[in-house]
Structure formats: C-alpha cells, structure tokens
Amino acid sequence: MSESKQQVKLLQWFAVALFFQFIYLNVFKYANLLQDILVYGAYLKSLSFYKEKTPISKYMACAMILALMSTFFSSHLLFYWSTVLIQGIKLLIIMEFGKILLSIEQKHDIQGSTTRVMKKYIAISFAVIISWTLVMNVTNDWQMGLLFLGALLLLAVNIRLFLHVLALRKHVKNKSFVVTYLQK
Amino acid sequence: MNDLKKQMDQIDIPESLHQRSLQGIEQATKEQHKPLHWVPKVLTVAVTLATGGFVAFMVGEQHVDNDRASALMSQLDHLSSPIYWILAILCVCIILYISRKKLKVGADQKKTIGVAIVLILLIGNSTIFLQHQFIKPIVVPAAIEVTDSLLNALEVRYITNKDDHRYVKYLQAEDVQLPIVYDQTEQANLVNGFYYPLDTSQDLRYQNIRLAFFQLDLNTMKKVMASKTVYLVLNDGVKLPAPIHFTRETFIDENQIMNHSYSQSQNDSEQIISFTLQQDAVFDAFYVPATLEDKILLKEWRLNDQRYTASDFPFSVTKGQRLELTIQLKEAPLDINTSIGFSGPDGYLTKRVYSQAYFTSNLVEKVRENNE
Numbered sequence: 001m002s003e004s005k006q007q008v009k010l011l012q013w014f015a016v017a018l019f020f021q022f023i024y025l026n027v028f029k030y031a032n033l034l035q036d037i038l039v040y041g042a043y044l045k046s047l048s049f050y051k052e053k054t055p056i057s058k059y060m061a062c063a064m065i066l067a068l069m070s071t072f073f074s075s076h077l078l079f080y081w082s083t084v085l086i087q088g089i090k091l092l093i094i095m096e097f098g099k100i101l102l103s104i105e106q107k108h109d110i111q112g113s114t115t116r117v118m119k120k121y122i123a124i125s126f127a128v129i130i131s132w133t134l135v136m137n138v139t140n141d142w143q144m145g146l147l148f149l150g151a152l153l154l155l156a157v158n159i160r161l162f163l164h165v166l167a168l169r170k171h172v173k174n175k176s177f178v179v180t181y182l183q184k
Numbered sequence: 185m186n187d188l189k190k191q192m193d194q195i196d197i198p199e200s201l202h203q204r205s206l207q208g209i210e211q212a213t214k215e216q217h218k219p220l221h222w223v224p225k226v227l228t229v230a231v232t233l234a235t236g237g238f239v240a241f242m243v244g245e246q247h248v249d250n251d252r253a254s255a256l257m258s259q260l261d262h263l264s265s266p267i268y269w270i271l272a273i274l275c276v277c278i279i280l281y282i283s284r285k286k287l288k289v290g291a292d293q294k295k296t297i298g299v300a301i302v303l304i305l306l307i308g309n310s311t312i313f314l315q316h317q318f319i320k321p322i323v324v325p326a327a328i329e330v331t332d333s334l335l336n337a338l339e340v341r342y343i344t345n346k347d348d349h350r351y352v353k354y355l356q357a358e359d360v361q362l363p364i365v366y367d368q369t370e371q372a373n374l375v376n377g378f379y380y381p382l383d384t385s386q387d388l389r390y391q392n393i394r395l396a397f398f399q400l401d402l403n404t405m406k407k408v409m410a411s412k413t414v415y416l417v418l419n420d421g422v423k424l425p426a427p428i429h430f431t432r433e434t435f436i437d438e439n440q441i442m443n444h445s446y447s448q449s450q451n452d453s454e455q456i457i458s459f460t461l462q463q464d465a466v467f468d469a470f471y472v473p474a475t476l477e478d479k480i481l482l483k484e485w486r487l488n489d490q491r492y493t494a495s496d497f498p499f500s501v502t503k504g505q506r507l508e509l510t511i512q513l514k515e516a517p518l519d520i521n522t523s524i525g526f527s528g529p530d531g532y533l534t535k536r537v538y539s540q541a542y543f544t545s546n547l548v549e550k551v552r553e554n555n556e
C-alpha cells in the first residue's frame with residue numbers, strides 16, 4: 001500500500017474515532033465503557049497505519065483502567081477524579097494525533113490549519129478539564145451545569161476537529177490520485 | 185565513489201577527538217531517552233499514590249465496623265482535616281518537584297505545566313471535599329410529642345455522606361427493636377446506575393438527609409420514652425445515638441378548648457396558626473413544651489386585625505372569633521412535631537406544629553460540632 005493510501009486510511013479511522021466520541025456518555029454507567037471500546041478500537045485501527053512510535057496505546061490503557069475502576073468501585077471521589085483524568089488522557093491522545101496530522105500535512109506541503117485547530121481544541125478542552133476539577137465542591141445544579149456545558153464544548157471542538165480531519169483526508173486522497181494519474 | 189571512501193578511511197582522526205565525539209553521541213542519546221523513561225513513570229506512581237491515599241481515606245471512613253477501628257477513627261477524627269491538608273500539601277510539593285525536574289530536562293513545557301495545574305486543582309478540591317465528609321451518619325435532633333392514640337407514627341431524619349450506602353434498619357431503645365417501615369434495599373436506590381436514595385428529604389452539597397419512618401403502639405412508645413438512650417441502627421450494625429426528645433403531655437388534650445385550626449408556614453423561620461374558637465376563653469400565656477422554650481418564640485397574635493405581643497397578656501376571645509398566632513422558629517438543627525398555642529384558666533388552645541429544619545451548610549456544620 002502506498003504511503004498516501006495509508007495516510008488516507010489513518011485519517012479515515014481517526015475520523016471514525018472522533019465520530020464515536022461526539023456524545024459524552026460518561027454520566028451513564030456502562031454506556032461509557034462501550035463508547036471507550038469503540039473509540040479506542042478505532043484509534044488502534046488508525047494507528048496500525050502509522051509506523052512510527054507513539055505513546056498513544058499507553059495512554060489508552062491508562063484511560064481504560066481508570067474507566068473500569070470508576071465503573072466498578074462506586075465512590076464519588078473516584079468518579080470525580082476519573083472524570084477529570086480520563087478527559088485529560090483523552091486530550092493527550094488527541095495531542096499526539098495532532099502531531100501525526102501535522103506531519104502528514106507537512107509531507108504533502110499543504111498550507112493547512114491543523115496548528116490553529118489543535119490550538120483551539122487544546123485550549124477549550126483544558127478549560128473544560130479545569131472546570132471539572134471544581135465539580136466535586138459545588139451544588140448539584142452547578143454540577144449538572146458544569147458537566148453539561150463541558151460536554152457541549154467538547155462536542156463543539158470534536159466536531160471542528162472531525163471536519164478538519166475529513167478535509168485533510170480529502171486533500172490527501174485527491175493529491176494521491178493526481179500522483180497516480182501523472183505516473184501513468 | 186570507492187575512491188572517496190578510501191580517502192575518507194585514510195584520514196587520521198585524532199584519538200581524543202574521536203572519543204569526545206563518541207561521548208557527545210552517548211550523552212545526546214541519554215538526554216533524548218532520559219525524560220521519556222523515568223519522568224512519566226514517577227508521575228504515574230505519584231498520581232496513583234495520591235489517588236489511592238485519598239480513596240483509602242474515603243473508604244476507610246465508611247466501613248469502620250468494629251470497636252477497635254472505631255476507637256482509632258475517633259482519634260483520627262480530631263486530626264482529620266489537618267491530615268487531609270498535610271497530605272494534600274505533600275502531594276502538591278511532589279507534583280511541583282517533579283514538574284520542575286521535568287521542565288529542567290526540557291520536556292514539553294506547556295504539557296507539564298498543564299498536568300501540574302490539573303493535579304494541584306484536583307488535590308485541593310479533594311481536600312475541601314474530604315473535609316466536609318462525616319465520619320459517621322448523624323441523626324437530626326427532634327422534639328416529638330406523643331399522642332395517646334393507639335398507633336404513633338415517628339419520623340426521624342438522619343444525615344449521611346452521599347457516598348454512604350448504609351441506611352437505617354431499625355430503632356433501638358434498650359430491649360425494644362422497631363423495624364423501619366419502608367425498608368429499602370440498596371438496589372432500589374440505584375438511579376441510572378448511580379446511587380440516589382429514594383427517601384432523601386433534602387439533597388445537600390456533600391450529604392443527603394434521609395427519612396426513617398417507624399410505627400409504635402402506646403406501650404412500646406412508653407418503653408422507648410423510659411429508656412435513657414435511643415439509637416438508630418444501620419444495616420451494618422453501627423449504632424447512631426438519636427437525640428430525640430419525646431414528650432407526652434396528656435393534660436393538653438384533656439383541657440383543650442374547642443376550636444378549628446390550621447397552620448401555614450410563612451417562610452423558613454415563621455409559622456402562622458389560625459384558630460377559630462367555639463367557646464369564650466381567656467388566655468394568659470404562650471404555650472410551648474418546656475424543652476423548646478428557647479427554640480420557639482412568640483412573635484405576635486392577631487385578633488380583630490389588631491396585633492398584640494407578649495406584653496398584652498392576658499386577653500379574652502369570644503366564641504366564633506378568629507385568632508392568628510405567629511411563631512418564630514430559631515434556626516437550629518431540630519425537627520419539631522409538638523403542640524403549640526396559648527394556655528389560660530379555661531384550658532389550652534393548641535395546634536400541632538410540624539417543622540423540619542432546613543439545612544444550610546452552616547447548619548450542617550453546627551450539627552457536626554454538636555455531635556463531636
């Protein structure tokens with residue numbers, strides 16, 4: 001398989017993982033585990049098209065262990081901690097993928113917007129994570145409000161990144177077609 | 185090409201220079217790998233330890249069953265909040281130390297700072313969270329007047345941590361053991377997989393206030409009233425002392441002046457009781473049970489649209505007249521279910537007042553202090 005085709009596949013599966021991640025399901029017990037399996041499965045599939053070393057699989061293992069722990073030991077404090085830490089790890093995973101996206105962009109000499117999109121993604125996700133560390137010490141209404149607002153913001157940035165990845169995929173695909181056409 | 189290679193081999197590199205370059209390469213590879221290897225590991229261990237410590241404290245508080253452990257806990261009890269803070273400060277120091285090391289090594293600066301900020305915030309918030317947890321559930325003090333009817337209903341409230349899945353199983357007073365009326369299994373209290381007790385009467389920030397109902401006939405009631413201490417017993421056998429004050433003042437019912445009455449609460453601290461009298465009567469005092477005299481105050485009464493206060497005793501009311509009594513309940517962690525009204529030479533004019541303390545975080549703190 002040519003490099004471009006591999007990159008297209010990588011981007012495609014990354015987009016699938018982002019799609020599965022759209023709706024924040026951590027407030028429903030067990031639903032989040034199913035979501036995690038789907039998302040991480042898609043990440044792994046996506047990474048199978050990437051030859052260089054990344055710490056993403058380690059991050060995924062950590063996140064999965066935390067998710068299992070918070071599901072099977074019902075302690076409020078553990079729930080708050082795992083909510084924040086899992087979201088943090090997910091952000092780290094996306095940051096690693098951001099590096100991959102950037103390298104793909106550079107390889108194809110695209111004047112892309114990956115840096116800009118990632119910057120916004122990281123800033124907003126970080127703000128959400130910070131706000132979620134406060135969840136344990138506020139009243140119920142605030143708790144619901146913060147979680148809901150955070151989920152909404154995450155949805156927004158995920159959709160933005162999703163669209164960006166789709167655009168990048170299209171670009172790489174078109175370019176590779178051009179290359180094969182010229183070779184003929 | 186081969187010529188160039190030969191020429192290259194012929195060039196004599198000084199031994200010392202060669203060694204230095206080798207050293208440089210070695211150092212470079214070391215520096216490249218060093219931060220990647222140990223920093224994340226140490227960070228992970230620190231985070232795991234911190235989480236484990238906090239959770240252990242948390243779980244330890246809940247499941248203290250035997251006496252030895254509870255004695256230990258009661259010693260820890262006085263130290264608990266400083267311990268949380270010391271632990272938290274220790275964790276924060278570790279995090280700061282590690283992130284400084286990591287920054288020196290030259291890892292991704294922004295990432296390190298971000299992780300440190302999140303962890304410090306988590307630890308700080310957890311400390312505040314833990315500081316507000318109860319060591320043991322606490323029973324809300326209550327003043328309850330018992331009637332002479334065959335069956336008395338008894339409603340007692342208790343405060344538990346939101347995490348605490350235990351519930352009151354029965355009421356114990358010396359040899360009397362009364363089971364709770366609505367016995368709930370833990371399963372029934374799971375809402376969407378998360379624990380939320382259905383008998384919650386008030387949902388506070390860190391605690392739930394839950395209800396326990398009991399039914400007792402008059403004989404059991406007398407036994408309960410005669411016993412010195414009343415306990416609520418949890419499903420795991422832990423006894424909670426219940427500061428319930430029972431009164432049984434039959435003379436009020438026997439000397440009751442005929443009336444129609446209803447009561448309504450004005451706001452959290454005020455209640456209005458309206459009486460419509462069915463006979464003429466004279467009153468010379470405000471009546472509350474002796475134990476509640478400093479908790480319930482007479483604000484005013486209204487007769488023919490005129491306001492009167494305590495200085496206007498005695499006063500007379502004629503048949504058919506409407507009398508409105510406004511009482512003030514002092515903010516106190518106390519549930520009230522007693523008769524309140526007027527007394528005079530003709531008898532008592534009372535109405536049963538039923539009031540549950542509305543808990544604010546201040547009041548929760550007060551209950552906690554009283555309990556310790």
